[in-house]
Amino acid sequence: MVTSRILAGFAMVAVVIGLAVTACTTGAARSEPPSTHSAPSKTTSTSAVPTHKGPPNAEDGVLPDHTSAYDTDLPGIAKLDPALRKAVQEAETAMRADGIRMQVTTGWRSKKYQEELLEKAILRYGSRKKALEYVAEPNESHHVTGHAVDIGPAAADHWLERKGNRYGLCRTYTNEIWHFELVTTPGGSCPPMIDPTR
Ligand SMILES: [Zn+2]
Structure with a gap:
């Protein structure tokens, strides 16, 4: 026992x-099986057990790496609060026009x-x-x-910290440059950040 x-x-x-x-x-591990239709994550989840025992999957x-806020076929994006998702999509488009390609590293979990x-x-x-x-x-x-997103790379985080409020997006924690939430109205000012260490 x-x-x-x-x-x-x-x-x-x-x-x-x-x-x-x-x-x-990075992407290397994910693209290992080059041509088969059965990805490794699929074979583990076809066991038909609702709560799978393996590590968390899609x-x-x-x-995956380089996920866009427009990748709504992925549960991590699809299950975000729709207003947050729309704001992140708009920010992503504006950021791209500024030459920065952002990725959502985590959305809904x-x-x-x-x-x-x-x-x-x-x-x-x-x-x-x-x-x-x-x-x-x-x-x-x-x-x-579904009310938070983690964004990368750092250039995208810095862009969002400067201009995210145009879309209602704010960095909310002093110790996480990548974590953003929809906590103001478009164009409004962001509330003071929370310091989780206190
Ligand atoms: Zn986060």
Whole structure:
């Protein structure tokens, strides 16, 4: 009993580490199977079990590299609050005219995805308290409700911080340059940022 718990713990750690590696890899890993129609993520999800056991996948809101706010076929974009999605799409178009190509690194996330991110952050930062400065509880995350987006690269974040308010978009946390929410009216001023470390 005890050993199986320990083993389960190790398995969890392995999954989380695997997730971290996946999250950090670029397009190379994703484009590995060159020509088959059955992507690896599909073979794991065809097991017909509603709550799959593997790492979070596209159904949980995991987005491929270079995802645009117009990629509405992806659950991570499709399940965003429609007003937020529209604002991000408009900002993306305007940004592109300025020569910056943004990508949505995360939009909507399932609770499962959020839980895994929190577990990963706890391992990384060494405590739940510290981890919560960067990753919200599944019940509190604005990503889980579809009311937040993480944007990259840094040039896009800086553009959004300067001009996002034209679309109602504001950076909301002092420690996350990539996290934006629809928290003002178009052209309005952004509210003071929240410092989660306090
Ligand atoms: Zn975020």
